[in-house]
Amino acid sequence: MKYTYNGSLVKDETGYYVNIPFNIWEICEKEGNVPAKVKLDSVTFVCNLTPLGKGYYRIPVQPDVASNFEKDKELKVSFRITKSEVEDSPYSSANPIRKIDSIECVHQPHDGLCGQSCIAMLAGISIERVSNIMHCAEWQATMGKMIGALNYFGFVHSEEIIYTMGDENVTLPKCCIMMEKMGRYNHYLIGYDGKYYDSSAGVLEEYDFTKLVGYLEVIV
16 A cells, blocks of 8 residues: 655654654554655655654655755655565665666576566675675575665666566566566566576576566666
């Protein structure tokens, strides 16, 4: 469920924040730590909502994100509560970890790290660092965990996974995470600008779309 309202950026001695004008416990049926994906106008980021007591929370805003807005100016605010607690991110859609204008293939050191390898390719960092941020070991990367990592690193992506289920006539977007079935597990690779970056097989010029289960667009 997405919650949308008009709000404004506020600053006090604790930093920048946006108030949430309704009771989280009553509306969202969520208590305790509340991780969320937030959008202020066109800027997207992830955070843990800050409790004020008795079910009321506010959205903490990192200074680099706050610099995009005027204090007290009305903003369109929306957020979705996510399934697991997230590490507050220093990145946002206005300040991603990098601009994706090329992909360097990352080779996984052993099986079971294809999901982490995909995020490493997109973010331009090591598999080890990605695994630490995702809190994810071998064979544990899911599309949901990768979406959380995309949010953390400030990458804008589609809110919908397109399931192709072996259709041969697929036109991929410029950049996407591709998902194919491999035994009991899914295997993930990156599609970018007509090439396919597989952490097991390297850079592929062609791809057999009958193996593709679906893809998630990463907007570049």
